[in-house]
Amino acid sequence: MNYHLNHLKELEAESIYVIREVAAQFENPVLMFSGGKDSILMTYLAQKAFYPARIPFPLLHVDTGHNFPEAIEFRDKLIEKLGVRLIVGSVQEAIDKGLVHEEKGYNASRNSLQTAVLLESLEKGGFDAALGGARRDEEKARAKERFFSHRDEFGQWDPKNQRPELWNLFNGKKHFGEHFRVFPISNWTELDVWQYLHTEGVELPNLYFAHQRDCFMRNGVILADSEYITRRPEEKVEKMMVRFRTIGDMTCTGASLSDAASLDAIVEEVATTRITERGGRADDKRSETAMEDRKKQGYF
Amino acid sequence: MSKHDMTAYENMELLRFTTAGSVDDGKSTLIGRLLYDSKSIFEDQYEAVRESSERRGEEDVNLALLTDGLKAEREQGITIDVAYRYFATPKRKFIIADTPGHTQYTRNMVTGASTANVALILIDARHGVVEQTRRHAIIASLLQIPHMVVCINKMDLVEYSEERYNEIHDDFEKFASKLDVHDISFIPISALLGDNVVDRSEKMDWYEGSTLLYYLENVHIASDHNFIDCRFPVQYVIRPNTDEFHDYRGYSGRVAGGVFKKGDKVMLLPSGFTSSIAKIDTFDGEVEEAYPPMSVTMLLENDLDLSRGDMIVRENNVPRNDQDFDLMICWFSDKPLQLRGKYGILHTTQDARCIVKEIRYKMDVNTLHRDMEDQTIGMNDIARITIRTTKPLFADAYRKNRITGSVLLIDEATHVTVAAGMII
CATH class of the missing domain: 2.40.30.10 (Translation factors)
Structure with a gap:
């Protein structure tokens, strides 16, 4: 008798279980979609969870207006293929309406403005559960996140008062106005994600693969040159062979020098690399507990 | 990773293990060594932790800071919550549920233990089996973790003495005979110097067993699930x-x-x-x-x-279809258990309500002593209770199946999870 699953199939089974649990326990869930590989993985797993039916909830993209054009193009194709509804929460609109104020200066980023727009979009849609592709290995504040993470009526996270999670029993009970953030791929590492995308042959935006791009250096991070960033006089643009390990806002997503142009090469690179993927995220470098501070406010 | 390894990962297994211990028994050092020696700590993570340790005026790099990411934890230098850490070797991917050791955190230990294949128990060779060792072993047994590996640490501080090792080994075995544990292994190690963690020790020729990493990579977990009762x-x-x-x-x-x-x-x-x-x-x-x-x-x-x-x-093999159950519970809430109180109950995919009919005894998690008199069940207490549910649950004894034998109790007013229960 040899009934066993390999680690990727076991992680997949766990994630599918959690995704189905959301569809069963909540009335109006939504999947937060950033365009990055983790949220692409999430849509892929959701597709598996409900096959042959369609994913029974919409996708929500909080659009900073500072996206990589390639990411948006990919998003729209994916939506069409899945046949699901896309809701876009626009940061630009929120700025225009005066709901939030744009940061100024060289390091200006719309990252922190996403929180207000996300919370507004969740409230407007009446969503009681928001699925996200966060992983515990990503960042230390996320290491203590639950699969089912309770949020109060202000969307805040109380890390010291989390519900214990045991076995595969998930308590999604809540009061009116409160909601849950749910993280089905909590137990995946960056390497697991790439190995899985590789074995499954999942399609990804070309930003993840090595390509020539106009970039410049800031605080040791390679940033893509774009109309959304004001360069300092000494910051010179150069053509570099790069790929992105995460995809976020263009203003704060760092690239890494790489010639990994295929999933094969990426798995190999990730397996041997010595820097975490968030090492290139300027938004995490603001303070030691930058992520926890943002999460408490309701950040994804 | 070579081309050869690229397909090897398709045969990797997932193993979950739990550790518990206090700051000074070398737990962080051991985990740090496993992560570091298996190249699972990244340079930027290590650098950030090194800088924080330095800012705090600590001499060594404090690896606990890797996951003690919450502000309160960093300020107070304690671990509040279960921290999940990940590492992999070409054979297996590991999930460590790392839980703090102090008495008041029984609930975290229980949480970490609920999904574990292996319980890793650390003993300081100088101190031998102490209260905390017993507590961790009792919880591992209660939660039916299939395998237990007892690491007798700091062997370097007892001159790598075989005699001392045997003494602790026998002590623990004697105590464990009272527990419901079937597979125990013992390994003498020095987490600090690396003896028998990843590499074999040259100082302990008398020990013929495997290193800790070899154990973790090879312990037989394929039968940990119940493959009998459908x-x-x-x-x-x-x-x-x-x-x-x-x-x-x-x-x-x-x-x-x-x-x-x-x-x-x-x-x-x-x-x-x-x-x-x-x-x-x-x-x-x-x-x-x-x-x-x-x-x-x-x-x-x-x-x-x-x-x-x-x-x-299957027709010829059905679970209990019942409304009356005896449970061992671990209480999680600062509001004590109410006799005759009503709670929500989650079991497999069922959602019901229940009433607490009887508190049979409270168990001392350090000694296994049963207290029949004390009816006050508060935070971190372990007790045996009798409940009746509003509708039938299709359940097995927890010993037979950890999934169909487990429940959560929910406070109906706050919706908070107040207890974990194991069906007897």
Whole structure:
């Protein structure tokens, strides 16, 4: 008798279980979609969870207006293929309406403005559960996140008062106005994600693969040159062979020098690399507990 | 990773283990060594931790800071919550549920233990078996962690003495004979110097067993699930309502026990109707059999009305179908357990209510002593209680199946999880 699953199939089974649990326990869930590989993985797993039916909830993209054009193009194709509804929460609109104020200066980023727009979009849609592709290995504040993470009526996270999670029993009970953030791929590492995308042959935006791009250096991070960033006089643009390990806002997503142009090469690179993927995220470098501070406010 | 390894990862297994201990028994050092020696700590993480340690005026790099990421934890230098850490070797991917050791955090230990294959218990060779060792072992036994590895640490501080090792080994074994543990291994190590952690020690020729990493990579976990008693709690019903899948009605869920095969005669609970499995479906196509912990969708021959909370089992092997249960519970809330109180109860995919009919005894988690008098069950207490549920649960004894034998109790006013329960 040899009934066993390999680690990727076991992680997949766990994630599918959690995704189905959301569809069963909540009335109006939504999947937060950033365009990055983790949220692409999430849509892929959701597709598996409900096959042959369609994913029974919409996708929500909080659009900073500072996206990589390639990411948006990919998003729209994916939506069409899945046949699901896309809701876009626009940061630009929120700025225009005066709901939030744009940061100024060289390091200006719309990252922190996403929180207000996300919370507004969740409230407007009446969503009681928001699925996200966060992983515990990503960042230390996320290491203590639950699969089912309770949020109060202000969307805040109380890390010291989390519900214990045991076995595969998930308590999604809540009061009116409160909601849950749910993280089905909590137990995946960056390497697991790439190995899985590789074995499954999942399609990804070309930003993840090595390509020539106009970039410049800031605080040791390679940033893509774009109309959304004001360069300092000494910051010179150069053509570099790069790929992105995460995809976020263009203003704060760092690239890494790489010639990994295929999933094969990426798995190999990730397996041997010595820097975490968030090492290139300027938004995490603001303070030691930058992520926890943002999460408490309701950040994804 | 070479081209050869690229396919090797497709044969990797997942192993979950739990550790518990206090700051000074070398737990952080041991985990740090496993992560560091298996190259699972990244340079930027290590650098950040080194800088924080330095800012705090600590001499060594404090690896606990890797996951003690919450502000309060960093300020107070304690671990508040279960921290999950990940590392992998070419053979296995490991998930460590790292829980703080102090008495008041029994609830975290129980949480970490609930999904673990292996309990890693650390003993300081200078101090031997102490209260905390016993507590951790009792919880591991209560939660039915299938394997236990006892690491006798700081061997370098007792001159790598075989005699001292044997003394502790015998002490622990004597105590463990009172527990419900079936597979115990002992390893003498020095986490600080690396003896028998990843590499064999040159200082302990008298020890012929494996290193800790070898143990973790090879301990037999393939039989940790129950493959005998078929249990499939229906989680969600899939009805596509499309032209292509017009009459499709699939019962999706995760196999909680046994091996289901296409064509098997099955019984449905609570109705008691019988049918047979027409198809076991997944996105990747039909499969011939489904076993734990697979997530699949079952299609039945007959058009029967099944919904979430129902269970598919084999006719000749049914679970208890009952409303009265005895539970061992671990209490999580600062509001004590109410005798005759009503709570929400979650079991597999069922959601019911229950009343606490009796508090039978409170168990001392350090000595196993049963206190029949004390009826006050507060935070971190372990107790045996009797409940009655509002509707029947399809359940097994926890010893037989950790999935169909476990429940959560929920406070009906706050919706907070107040207890974890194991069916006796």
